[in-house]
Amino acid sequence: MRDGWWRRAASQVGRSIAVWAVSTVTMLVLAGILPDFQLQSPDGDSATTIAVTAALGAGAFGVLSAVVWPLLVRLLLLVPALVLGLLVFFLNGSLLLLALRVNPSGQPEAAPETAVIVAAVMSAVASATGAALAVRDDEAYRRRLHRLAVRRRRRQPPCSSAPGTVVVQLDGVGHDVLRDAVDRGLMPTAARWLGAAPGQDPTHRLTPWRTDWSSQTGASQLGILHGSNHDVPAFRWYEKDTGEVMVCNRPAGAVELQRRAVERTGDGGLLTADGASRGNLFSGGAGELALVLSVSARRGRENRSRAGYFAYFCDPANAVRTALSFVADAGREIGQSLRARARGQRPRVSRGGLYPLVRAFATVVERDVVVAAVIGDLLAGRTAVYADLVAYDEVAHHSGPRSRDAEQVLRRLDRALALIERVAEHAPRPYRIVVLSDHGQSPGETFRARYGLTLADLVRAGCGLPVPRRAVGVPPGVEPWGSTRSGAEARAAVRAALRRPAEERGERHRPARGFEPVVLASGNLGLISFPDVPHRMSREEIDARHPALLPTLANHPGVGFLLVRSEEHGGVVLGARGAETPLDRLDAEPGPLAAFGPGAAAAVRRTHSFPHTADIMVNSFHDPADGEVLAFEEQIGSHGGLGGDQGRPFLLSPLALSPPVDGGGEVVGAEQVHRVLRRWLEEAAGPQVPLAARQAPPEGPAEPVGDQPGERAA
Known part of the structure; x- marks a missing residue:
């Protein structure tokens, strides 16, 4: 045991010396390239003095980065994520200037803007060197990653030995898209899990699973995490x-x-038992949050939606x-x-x-x-993790x-x-990795590109209202009235990071004229409402x-x-020609x-x-032969209604x-996906660790018939 400790210590010391040496060489190279970065006095110094100055400067910068940097990041946790990301460079440059000032050898100098560049390059080189030296050392790799979480668990009891569950949502990836990517070798990890390669079990x-009529992240993720997407x-x-x-x-919104879903189900969500929610629209009842939109507008110490940034930004190389x-x-x-654009590709937005x-x-x-x-x-050994990757x-x-x-x-x-x-x-407990998607995407050109008018223009024409002159033959690239921004999931993540409840144009629409x-x-789903009529019109x-x-x-x-x-x-x-x-x-x-x-019939009902x-x-046209739909937004891959791959996401689960x-x-x-995931969590926990009790709705989708308004959440 003691020999093993000495070997690990010697290995760590060797890696530290190697990183220091590489950082020293990097500083010497940058001093030779950048005119505003000097390692010698104006009168000139010997090569030995310059080398010692670089070595001491690199060592001081490394020590400050290891000791001072985590404290600075912790002090800045309440700063919005993107602002913290920009401050990283200036703070890192300040640490380098401090390291040069305390250097007892020579007279190193650097302009402030140059210090930012030098610090960034040295941090990246040091991190890459450390990672390269540890790549074949599993124990070193585990220790390097373990620093991200061990401090948060020191005061907590050891985690359970029961398997934990990680659910990764690949936003918008349809079942057939994933299947094709696996078959073509684009996703070797998923292919290995599915035994797609010869000799692999x-x-x-x-x-596959089938979405509701509203095939979009808001409805799907609310149902998955909170068990109800009623009235979405x-x-x-x-x-x-x-x-x-x-x-x-x-x-x-x-x-x-989330409040309505919790009120309807009487349950906090899928992740209430030692869960973490990462990059989602909703919390799922988790206590650990990062980039979660439903808590992004809160302020105060109780809001931990940015706590996950500390684990990332505590290393400036990240x-x-x-x-x-x-x-x-x-x-x-x-x-x-x-x-x-140069190839004249169509469709294009x-x-x-x-x-x-x-x-x-x-x-x-x-x-x-x-x-x-x-x-x-x-x-950290958390029981349940749900993360959304929107790329x-x-x-x-x-x-x-x-x-x-x-x-x-x-x-x-x-x-x-x-x-x-x-x-x-390398986790302290076994984990089962589940990958799923919330919806797919259906290809096709936009409604405006094909017909020269938006859905709003068509509605105004049908109501006998004036239609803008540009409704026919709209120039490409011009956003007409009635269109909406695409990239909703990514914009939601930006909002959560900035902690700014910015709204899209027209989202707080109060019609100036009631009619x-x-x-x-x-x-490819359109909604038409008449605001002057208080009830749903017949x-x-x-x-x-x-x-x-x-x-x-x-x-x-x-x-x-x-x-x-x-x-x-x-x-x-x-439908067309009087179909009813x-x-x-x-x-x-x-x-x-x-x-x-x-x-489709059950979803519509x-x-x-x-x-x-x-x-x-209004649901757009759908061609079953090629799976195309016509988006009412400016998107050539769309989701939100019925038709094509958008309604056929996937579940990739361990055997x-x-x-x-x-x-x-x-x-x-x-909602049924929620019940499946909850069952898997209960299977992993076992009878000795029951999850929170919940009144589960009956298996299968609800299919009300006729004009049944249902419950309205308060």
Whole structure:
């Protein structure tokens, strides 16, 4: 035992000396390159004096980084994450200036702006050197990662020996996209788990599941984490009782939706038992939070949504690597966008403005911080972890779900899964890694690009209201009235990081004229509401006010079907050429829903029962042959409604867990995914560690028929 201790100590000392030597050489090279960085006096010094000055400067900088830096980061935990990321460079440069000032050898000097550069380069080189020297030493690798979490667990009892569960959400990755990526070798870690390579036994099973009509992160993740997504008809919708537009990725909206779900279920969420929520819209009842939107607007010591940043930023090299990767990915996006434009690629949407920065945040910053937080959770031995990686969803919106750009993101996400798997091997308890998606994405050009007008323009025309002149032949790249920003999940992560409840244009829409309809879009799902009528209008009322509106919408080639309330039938689905099917006959006579596959009727009936369902629900055209839909937003990969891969995400679960469903059944709806995950947590905990009791809803999706308003959460 003692010999082993000496060997580990000698190995650590050797690595420290090697890192010091490399840092010294790096400082000498930078002094020779940068004119404002000097290691010698104006009169000149010998080579030996310069080398000693560099060695002492590198050593002092290393000691200050190890001792002072963690204290500075802890003091700055209440600073928003992105601001802290920028301060890293200035604080790191200040530490270098301090190291040069206390240097007893020579007269080293550096301009403040040069010190920032030198400190960043030296931190990156030192970190890379240390990692390279420890790469073949599993125990050293474990100790290096263990520093991220051990301090937070010193005062807590040892964790249970029962298996923990890590759930990683690959936002927007459809079942067929994942299957194809595995078959093509883009995701070797997932392929190994599935036994796709010769001679490999599978450790996981891949199961598709079917989303609700609202196939988007807000509805899916609320149902998965909190067990209920009742009354979430879309990503954004107008609520007549408050006169406000509810938006899933707005902090106030996320807080309210989580409150309603907790009130409806009587349970705090999936993660209430020693859980951690990372990068999500909702907390799931977890006590450990990072980049969680529903708590991002809170202030005070009780808000721990940024505590995970300490584990990441306590090493300044992390910020340097992330910043360099951020710049590289923003440049990569600009290059890919210019190449697509030069080739005349179709379909195509605008990718200018702040989008390259939003994309780089999603693909680099959010990924790095969330993965680092998950690593800390593993080494701390937490019971349940749920983390969302939004990178693929953001890129697929603008480049297409099967584009080369999106495939590159899948490769990097697979590497993140490999890192999590490797760290789990060094955790204080065994872990089962579950990977899932909240929805897929369906390809297709935008409604505006194909027809030269937005859904709002079509509604205004059907109501006999003036239509803007630019409604036909809109120039590419111009955002018309009625369109909405894409990249919702990435923007939500940016908001959580900035701790700013910024809102999209029109999200707090209070109509200036009461008779004007409110038209909102959620992917290929459109919602039309008349704010001057306090209740949900019926088909008969709409026809009496605007006789041409419903025929105009139903007969448009870009529209698949409409859902409206009916005084005679309770609810009806309308299609082209006068097609009309009451909700209670959809299973026998699918009518306009025939192209949308099994489960569409149940999803439509369930949404019809929601208190805040819009007066008119519009689902775009869907081509079953190629899976294309027409987004009402500016997206060429979209989700939010019915049609194509967007409604077919996946569950990738270890074989050690029970099958998601028995007897060849199908997982339907996010609420059933919640029940599956809760069952797996209970299996892992065993009878001696029961999870919080909960009144679980019955198995299977709710399928109300007719005009049943259901409960309204207070």
